Amino acid sequence: MATETFPESLKTLPQAPVSEPDFLHITKGWKSWAFTLDHKRIGMMYLFGILFSLILGGTFALLLRTELWAPGKTIVGADTYNQFFTLHGAIMVFLVIIPGIPAALGNIIMPIQLGAPDVAFPRLNLASFYLWCSGALLLVLTIPFGGLDTGWTLYTPYSLETKTAVMVATSGVFLLGFSSIFTGLNFLVTIHKFRPQGMGWFQLPLNIWAIYGTAIMQVLATPVLGITVLLLTVERFGHIGIFDPTLGGDPVLFQHFFWFYSHPAVYIMIIPGMGVVSELVSTYARKPIFGYRFIAYSSLSLALLSFLVWGHHMFVSGQSRLANMVFSALTFTVGIPSAIKVFNWVATLYKADIRLKTGMIYALSFILLFTIGGLTGLFLGILSVDVHLHDTYFVVAHFHYVMMGSTLVAFLGALHHWWPKFTGRMYNEKVGQTCGLGVFFGFNITFLPQFVMGARGMPRRYWDYDPQYQIFHQISTIGAFILGISIFITVISLISSLWTGKKAARNPWGGSSLEWQAPTPPTLYNFEKPPVVHELYNYDDLVEVAEDRWERLSDAPELQEAKKEAH
Amino acid sequence: MKRVLPILIVLVVASVASGQPVVTGGSNASSNTVAPPAGPETSPPGLPQSGSATGSNAPATAAALGSAAGSGAGSAAAGPKAKAWYDVLADKPIEEEGTFFMPRAVNRVADESDLMFYSVLALSIFFFAAIAICTVYFVIKYRHRPGHKAEPSAAHNDTLEITWTVIPTLICVFLFWYGWQSYIRVVTPPQKAVEIDVLAWRWNWQFTHQNGVTDSDLHVPAGVPVRLVMTSKDVIHSFYAPAMRVKQDVLPRRFTYAWFDATKPGTYRLTCAEYCGTSHAQMACLATDETGHCTRRAVVVVHKDLAEYKKYLDDKLADQMKLPPVELGALLYEKKGCNQCHTVDGSPKVGPSWKQPDWGKMITMDDGQQVKMDENYVKESILVPTAKARPGFQKGAMPSFEGQLKDNELAGLIAYIKSLKQ
Numbered sequence: 001m002a003t004e005t006f007p008e009s010l011k012t013l014p015q016a017p018v019s020e021p022d023f024l025h026i027t028k029g030w031k032s033w034a035f036t037l038d039h040k041r042i043g044m045m046y047l048f049g050i051l052f053s054l055i056l057g058g059t060f061a062l063l064l065r066t067e068l069w070a071p072g073k074t075i076v077g078a079d080t081y082n083q084f085f086t087l088h089g090a091i092m093v094f095l096v097i098i099p100g101i102p103a104a105l106g107n108i109i110m111p112i113q114l115g116a117p118d119v120a121f122p123r124l125n126l127a128s129f130y131l132w133c134s135g136a137l138l139l140v141l142t143i144p145f146g147g148l149d150t151g152w153t154l155y156t157p158y159s160l161e162t163k164t165a166v167m168v169a170t171s172g173v174f175l176l177g178f179s180s181i182f183t184g185l186n187f188l189v190t191i192h193k194f195r196p197q198g199m200g201w202f203q204l205p206l207n208i209w210a211i212y213g214t215a216i217m218q219v220l221a222t223p224v225l226g227i228t229v230l231l232l233t234v235e236r237f238g239h240i241g242i243f244d245p246t247l248g249g250d251p252v253l254f255q256h257f258f259w260f261y262s263h264p265a266v267y268i269m270i271i272p273g274m275g276v277v278s279e280l281v282s283t284y285a286r287k288p289i290f291g292y293r294f295i296a297y298s299s300l301s302l303a304l305l306s307f308l309v310w311g312h313h314m315f316v317s318g319q320s321r322l323a324n325m326v327f328s329a330l331t332f333t334v335g336i337p338s339a340i341k342v343f344n345w346v347a348t349l350y351k352a353d354i355r356l357k358t359g360m361i362y363a364l365s366f367i368l369l370f371t372i373g374g375l376t377g378l379f380l381g382i383l384s385v386d387v388h389l390h391d392t393y394f395v396v397a398h399f400h401y402v403m404m405g406s407t408l409v410a411f412l413g414a415l416h417h418w419w420p421k422f423t424g425r426m427y428n429e430k431v432g433q434t435c436g437l438g439v440f441f442g443f444n445i446t447f448l449p450q451f452v453m454g455a456r457g458m459p460r461r462y463w464d465y466d467p468q469y470q471i472f473h474q475i476s477t478i479g480a481f482i483l484g485i486s487i488f489i490t491v492i493s494l495i496s497s498l499w500t501g502k503k504a505a506r507n508p509w510g511g512s513s514l515e516w517q518a519p520t521p522p523t524l525y526n527f528e529k530p531p532v533v534h535e536l537y538n539y540d541d542l543v544e545v546a547e548d549r550w551e552r553l554s555d556a557p558e559l560q561e562a563k564k565e566a567h
Numbered sequence: 568m569k570r571v572l573p574i575l576i577v578l579v580v581a582s583v584a585s586g587q588p589v590v591t592g593g594s595n596a597s598s599n600t601v602a603p604p605a606g607p608e609t610s611p612p613g614l615p616q617s618g619s620a621t622g623s624n625a626p627a628t629a630a631a632l633g634s635a636a637g638s639g640a641g642s643a644a645a646g647p648k649a650k651a652w653y654d655v656l657a658d659k660p661i662e663e664e665g666t667f668f669m670p671r672a673v674n675r676v677a678d679e680s681d682l683m684f685y686s687v688l689a690l691s692i693f694f695f696a697a698i699a700i701c702t703v704y705f706v707i708k709y710r711h712r713p714g715h716k717a718e719p720s721a722a723h724n725d726t727l728e729i730t731w732t733v734i735p736t737l738i739c740v741f742l743f744w745y746g747w748q749s750y751i752r753v754v755t756p757p758q759k760a761v762e763i764d765v766l767a768w769r770w771n772w773q774f775t776h777q778n779g780v781t782d783s784d785l786h787v788p789a790g791v792p793v794r795l796v797m798t799s800k801d802v803i804h805s806f807y808a809p810a811m812r813v814k815q816d817v818l819p820r821r822f823t824y825a826w827f828d829a830t831k832p833g834t835y836r837l838t839c840a841e842y843c844g845t846s847h848a849q850m851a852c853l854a855t856d857e858t859g860h861c862t863r864r865a866v867v868v869v870h871k872d873l874a875e876y877k878k879y880l881d882d883k884l885a886d887q888m889k890l891p892p893v894e895l896g897a898l899l900y901e902k903k904g905c906n907q908c909h910t911v912d913g914s915p916k917v918g919p920s921w922k923q924p925d926w927g928k929m930i931t932m933d934d935g936q937q938v939k940m941d942e943n944y945v946k947e948s949i950l951v952p953t954a955k956a957r958p959g960f961q962k963g964a965m966p967s968f969e970g971q972l973k974d975n976e977l978a979g980l981i982a983y984i985k986s987l988k989q
Contacts, residue, residue, distance in 0.1 A: 072860025078845050151842050157819060158802040158844060163961060245820040251803060252818065285709075286717040291728055316805065316840075317816045318823045321754065325747050332739035339735045340728070346698060347727070349705035353717040356710065364702060371698050375691035378739075382687065382746030384680035384753050388669075388812045391805060391840040455668045455684070457809025459840040462848035464860050466836070468663060539717070 006543040007556040020528070022424065022521040037122035038524060040422055042129050043107030047415075049136065050096055050104050051491055054408075056140070057091035058484050060084050065446075065480040068473045071465050078463040082149040083164070085461060087142070089152030090169065094176050095136050097403055098265060100411045101272035102218070103132065103183050106211050108422050109414075110187065112515040113205055115533070116194035117525035121186050128182035131175050138172030141165075151461060153262075154229070156243035156254040160236055167236060170229040177226045180268075184218025187211055196514075198533040202296070205513045205536060206289060209296040210275020213303035217264045217271075221307065225261035228254065252317055259310035267306035269403055270370075271299055273410030274341055277366045280413050281345050283511045284360035285352035288537035291344040298337035305334050315386045324383055331381040338374050342367060357509065358432030362413025365440040366406055373401030376451065394454025397447045405443050412439065412490065419494060420508045424521040425501030426548060431493040438486030445479025510542045510550035651886055653879045657784040657868050662810065662833040670810050673835065673869065675828040677812035679749035687742065753812070756826035760792040761876075767817045768800035768966045770846035771904025772837070772865050780883045783851045783865045783902045785837060787829055788876035794826040800966040804850070805841035808867050816841055832871040837864070845917065846907050853901050892975070896983020899976055908965065911987055917964055919957050926988035933958045945981050 020026070023040050033041055064084040067074045076084070111119055119125050142148045145165035150158055159166050191212050195204070204212075231242050232254065241247030243254045274295075282289040289295065311319060311327030345367050354360065376398040380386050389395060413436075420426050449472040454460075458469050465473070507516040515522075517531045534541070534552075542550050553559065650658070665671040668688070672681050709715075763785070764775040774785045785808075787793045797806055797817045804817040806825055815825040839850035846852065851865030870876040890898065900906055900921075908917035913924075929937045933956045938944055947954050950969045956962035972980070 070858070070860075072856065072858030074858075077859070078848065082842075082845065082847075149844070155803060155842070158842070161802065161963075162844070245818070286711075287720075288722045290721075291723045293723070294728060316814050318818055318821065321751070324750070328747060328750075329743050332743045335739055336732065336735050340732055342698060343731045346701050346705070349702065349709060351718040351720045352705065352709045353715055354706050354710050356706070364706065367702060368695075368699055371695055375695060378687050378691065378742060379684065382680075382683055382742055383750035384746050385684050385687065386746075387750065387753060387814050388677075388680065388684070388809070390814055391807075452668060456665075456670060457807070457836060457838070459807060459838050459848075461842040464848040466661075537722075 006545060006551075006553060007558050009557045010543065010545045010551045010553070010555070020523050022519060023524050024424070024521050026524050035126070037118070037126055039107050039111050039119045039122065039125060040522065040526075042125050043104055043109075044422065045129060046099060046104040046107060046132065049133065050100055053091055053095035053136065055488065055491065057088055057096055058487060060088035060091065062480055062484050064088060065477040067463070068465070069477050071467055071470060079149065081463040082461070083147040086148045086151050090139060090148065090173075093152055093265075093269075093403075094139065094173060097269045097407050097411075098176075098180060099132060099183075100269075100407065101276060101414060102187070102211055102214050102268070103128070103179075105276070105411070105414050105418060106187065106272065107183075109418050109515055110208060110211050111190060111194070112421075112518050112522055112526045113208060113513050114191065114194055115196040115199065115514045115527070115531045116190060117527070119186050120189040120193055124182050124186050128179040128186070131179035131182065135172045135174070135176035135179060138168055138175065142168045142172070153258060154232060154254075155258075156232065156235075156249075156251040157245060159232060160244050167233055170233045173229045174226055174233075177222045177229070180218050181222045181226075184215035184222070187215040188219065191215070196530065196533060202293065203533060203536055204296075206278035206292065206295050206299075207272075207275040207513075210271045210273075210278075210299045213299035214268050214271050216300075217268050217303050217306065221261050221264035221268070224257060225265075228257040228261065231257070252314070252319070255314055255317060256310070259313045260307075263310040263313065264303075264306045266399075266402065267302055269407045271302060273366065273370075273407040274299065276410050276414040276417070277345065277363050279511075279513070280359045280363035280417055281348050281367075282537050283417075283509050283539075284355045284357055284363065285349055286355070286510070286539045287348055287352040288539075289344065290347040290350075291340075292537070295341055295344055298341055301337055302334065305330070305337075309334055312381065312386075315383060316390050328381055328383045331377075335374065335377060335381065338370075342371055342374070355509075356433070357416075358427070358429060358436050359413045359417035359509070361433055361436035361440070362409050362416065365436065365443075366409045366413065369401055369405030369409060369440075369443065373398060373406055376401065388457075389454060391460055392454035393450040393458045393460055396460045397450035397454060400447050400450075405447070409439065409443075412436070412487070415494065417509065418515070419497070420501075420504030420520060420548075421515060421518075422521055423498055423501075424504055425497045426504050426508065427497040427501055428493050431489065435486040435490040435493070438482055439490075442479050442482030442484075442486055446476050446483055447479070449473075449475045449479075505546075505549035507542070507550040508548040510539060510544060512537055512539055512542065516550075651882065653786060653868070653883060654784075656870075657786075657834060657866050658863065659834045661836050661866065662831075670836075672810065672812050673829050673831045673833070674811040674813065675830050676752050677827075679745075680753060680812055683742075683746060683749060690738070754826075756794045756824070757792050757828075760794040760826060761788065761873075762794050762796060763787070765795045765797035765806060765817065766800060766971070767797065767804040767806070767839070767850075768904070769802065769844055770839075770850045770852075770907045772806075772851045773903065773971070776880050778880050778884055780880050780887065781902070782883065783853070783904065785865070785867045786876060786879050786883075787867065787869055788873040789829045789832050789869045789871055791873050791876075792826055792828045795824065797823050797825065802843050803841045804839045804843050807838045807840035808835060809838070810835040811867070814840055829867075829869040832869045835867040835869065837867045849907075851904060852907070888975070890979070892979040892982035893986045895976060895979030896981070896986075899972075899980055900983060903968070903972075905980075915959070918960055921984045922987045923984070924988060926985060931958065932956060933960075933962070942981050942985070945984055946977065949977065949980065 023038055033045065036042060064081060067076055067081050067084070107125065142165040145168050147164050148166065148169050149162055149164045150166060191208060234240060235242045235244060239247060241249045243249045243251050245251055278289050278295055308330045309327060311323055312331045315324050379389055380395065380398060416427060416432055453469050453472045458465060504520050506520050512534060513536070514531045514533070518526050519528065541553050543553055545551050663670055669681065669684065672678060762777060766773040766775065772783050773781055775781045795806065797815065798821065799817045799819045801819060803819070805814060806817055807814040811827040811829065813825050813827050815823050817823060839847060849861045849864065852861035853865070854863040855861050870879060910916050910920045911922055913920045913922040923940060925940050928940060930940050932938055938955060950967060952965035952967055953963050
């Protein structure tokens with residue numbers, strides 16, 4: 001610190017000379033939230049809904065991990081266990097990971113980062129939130145209506161025959177799909193039309209590139225999900241013969257429909273994670289992101305390629321060998337942009353000035369966990385190896401590394417990074433860092449043993465198992481509890497910071513993108529005066545004038561005076 | 568030899584009928600198959616050592632048959648009978664030796680995919696270590712501390728970026744190509760193969776051999792390619808034998824195929840890999856302990872050669888024909904998976920218990936209809952389960968067994984249920 005030189009006046013530069021109240025306090029009462037059109041309030045409502053769903057889905061995860069402590073019955077029978085993993089999967093995928101970064105954090109941060117006053121269609125935004133709520137409610141209502149035991153994949157013909165509440169769940173998924181489509185559409189238009197002067201496509205932060213790629217997929221892929229669950233619903237009560245083999249239908253057709261959405265959905269989940277990690281790595285490393293253009297293009301190329309690989313979920317379903325060959329080849333093409341992104345993030349750390357704030361701990365965890373998730377994807381892309389590993393715990397571990405180890409970890413990192421901006425409060429850094437490490441280690445303890453179990457032939461969705469796997473299951477269960485407790489403490493710590501946290505500065509991390517120019521918390525239309533577009537990811541002008549408070553050197557009164565005089 | 572001949576004829580006829588050539592075995596089996604290493608530990612207990620490998624096994628077969636038939640006849644009075652030699656083999660502990668990562672492959676064509684697995688494992692560990700070491704090293708070396716600042720460095724570097732694009736691309740092309748090549752070998756059965764029909768339902772496997780023998784354990788010969796023709800009665804299942812590296816979904820109203828060429832005699836795990844409901848984890852479970860853990864599930868039994876496999880076909884067929892009806896019913900109760908949904912102690916499960924004190928009396932159906940509980944009712948319940956349903960039980964939960972039970976088997980099941988009424 002001692003060697004850093006900056007004008008003393010920066011330290012006393014008045015904080016947030018804001019003439020209007022911030023968005024949290026501008027209006028009061030529940031109606032001002034329930035009928036709000038403000039993207040930040042809608043985003044915050046999403047966020048709390050998602051955090052609640054995360055705890056609910058996590059509870060099911062811990063319940064099923066507890067059941068797997070020993071072979072045979074530990075706490076529940078097979079039917080209840082089947083409902084646990086189904087609800088865990090459905091809640092985590094549809095209610096947490098898919099809307100996590102785009103709908104919650106994207107809603108709050110993306111328009112500000114873009115320098116826009118709001119999204120393009122605020123009413124549509126509110127409508128999509130209420131669709132999400134209705135869908136979430138229906139999904140949770142399956143529990144009193146007889147549960148759901150189909151797995152989140154709803155494979156036919158099982159889902160046509162089971163007596164559990166499939167129709168309630170499919171109606172919920174249908175509504176959630178529309179919520180996702182509306183959000184995607186809204187963001188596409190916003191990014192195209194609401195960029196301020198001077199912000200070309202290649203001045204967009206990578207987070208926005210990622211949200212843009214995600215929005216394309218949401219708009220193009222999600223209708224297929226809607227059609228699929230609609231056909232499933234119609235088939236279930238109308239017995240038409242679409243998927244039901246006894247009526248001449250084709251159950252594998254359902255798998256094609258389902259994965260035509262759900263594979264792009266994997267990228268709907270992971271690409272926003274890559275976007276926020278690019279922001280986090282650059283900001284906390286105080287260095288421009290390495291290979292900006294490549295990361296931007298790769299978000300788009302992944303978005304497009306993700307439509308062409310759905311068949312790799314069906315290598316052993318009876319699909320033709322030619323189809324298997326084509327899908328295997330296309331699957332490897334997805335691996336390459338993902339690998340290069342990892343190299344870019346690591347290269348950004350070279351000769352950097354790395355600050356291990358909570359956000360950075362999550363970002364570094366993301367890089368390592370995503371690397372494992374990506375590398376284990378290679379095993380599954382190789383046709384002959386996939387035959388052995390398909391539908392085993394190896395697959396379970398692989399997609400948890402991608403969906404949870406990467407997306408959810410990125411979500412938690414992003415949450416810490418932007419929390420001070422939209423709440424106006426600093427979270428507890430020590431708790432954040434400790435829990436971040438807890439998540440990293442807990443996650444690995446949970447899922448590394450599952451790779452071994454899977455390779456040894458332990459199929460997924462098993463209530464009972466061979467005793468040789470018990471030690472792996474027990475390690476996994478211990479890890480799951482470390483993970484669960486870390487996330488639970490994180491959520492509690494964040495929420496309690498709303499009352500106990502110290503007030504946050506405008507720019508607590510020295511970010512260079514536009515949201516850090518807005519007041520903390522932002523005003524109703526985000527900026528008091530039009531934001532100045534600075535060079536992206538250039539941190540030379542930013543100095544830390546006090547703990548968690550950064551200012552632009554060029555904003556120092558002395559320099560401003562000098563400038564005026566020069567004119 | 569005399570006993571083997573009719574089966575050979577059956578095999579050949581069946582192969583002509585199905586359009587698929589079958590390996591001809593018997594005395595020339597050793598000449599066209601790979602003989603497994605036949606140490607003393609690989610020879611199954613209960614099987615006369617001399618009678619299995621060569622063609623001169625007629626006396627031994629007769630002895631085994633005699634004992635099976637004899638004990639079968641005497642068992643009604645003398646309590647539990649001795650298990651047949653092939654069931655003793657199936658009860659043996661599962662072969663689990665292998666590396667830390669995988670059980671040893673016992674399929675002749677699986678070595679290549681295992682080699683791919685370990686190569687990618689090495690590659691993954693190398694790349695992960697490289698990335699993790701760089702990350703940790705950079706974080707330590709360039710961590711923020713007083714006086715430390717980020718140094719300017721290139722924001723992109725074409726040479727570096729092209730290098731790390733081309734290398735993963737080449738690796739991916741290589742992995743795809745060899746994965747595809749070895750996959751083709753794993754899924755293409757040779758012309759000559761023993762064919763076995765596989766029928767799956769909730770929650771059982773039924774393997775039908777060419778002479779009509781059915782079993783829930785899959786018995787196959789070592790050193791001879793085995794081709795499975797698979798279909799399902801209800802939902803999607805998946806045939807998965809980890810040691811064979813074989814996995815293939817089993818679909819309703821459609822046939823799928825799998826094949827393997829077992830290299831080592833022994834008992835191997837057999838699981839269902841596609842989620843199929845309540846007992847998905849316990850497909851074809853023959854015994855459970857008090858926690859509900861399945862202690863004996865259906866397995867793949869690899870016989871040491873074609874001759875022993877044929878002896879299995881032979882003896883099993885004889886045993887299936889000769890059992891007294893009640894015992895045949897009791898055997899089928901397990902082997903056809905009836906035990907997955909029905910108990911014999913009076914407690915309800917997915918379906919009603921087979922122990923029915925109301926035998927011969929009128930019982931009420933869920934639609935109020937009065938039906939007499941007798942042989943006709945039981946027969947209808949087995950063949951057309953959707954016709955009637957008892958109150959509290961789901962109609963249509965049970966698959967039909969129409970065409971899957973021989974007359975004596977149906978009679979055996981009815982006799983067994985009847986015998987439980989007390």
